[in-house]
Amino acid sequence: MSAELIGIDVGGTNFRLGVVQELRVVWEKRFQADFSGVCRRQSAADALETITATLNDAVAEARISYPDVRAIGIGFPGFIDPMTRQVISSPNLPNLSNADIVGPLERRSGLAVVLENDASAAAYGEFALSPQSNGDLIYIGLGTGVGGGLVLQGELRGGTHGVAMEIGHLTVERGGRPCGCGNRGCLEQYASTNGVVQTYAELTGKSLSAYDIAQAARQQDDAAVKTFEQAGEYLASALAHIAKVVDVGDVVIGGGMSASWPLMQTAFDQRLQEDLIPGLRGKVKVRISQAQDQAGIIGAAMLSGQQS
């Protein structure tokens, strides 16, 4: 019997920890943790201490029921150095710079720790749950930001500098909205929940949550409908470029905003076919994740199992 592995999916205001056994999450808990605020308020060293201590407390809680866990995998929202495994920086967790989470957490927990970009971990989880025959898969996570992950021939590809598939920061509007990465006009400023909120505010002057805008779109509110169509079009343009570079035919969309996919899909499909080159039209299959937001946990756990 294979031992359990821990997978952690870290977000800006909470994280979810799962105990994973043979691709199944057998224990899961969401922990409220305002890491984004911690990084704003505390010095980098103190923030790092708080983050690793908080993660270790959660690991300790899981180990009460599962004392035999073998390793910990973490999907983290930031750029991860592929050599040092440090967090180079994180647009949503400011002030972290070359931050080592792996070493302190290994010392506290006594377990091997693997750190991966959150969208890459989710990509690997999606691939593990439904392996494609050719071994290739693109994952796009739509949440407060936009993340991406790439599996080629069954292997996760993070790139030389750990930023492969950082599609949220593809420029889709030159000189457009400012982004946490320091540039302007990035995809995630238009095709994320934050982006949708901004688009709707620009169209109407009203400030609504992405959830409320989606509800309004379902009731045919013109501006809300247009907001999601625009998000779909930007995403499709970006994906058409990506497909021309990596030529991967299977794309999985996940993340919280994927629940609003029906509001984006028609505009997305139309723009995708327009922007793809003829040889790829009709051949890029896009589907919504069936993993109910567990792909990140499962992928992180699987990655930790490979290296421990």
Ligand SMILES: [Zn+2]
């Ligand atoms: Zn950006």
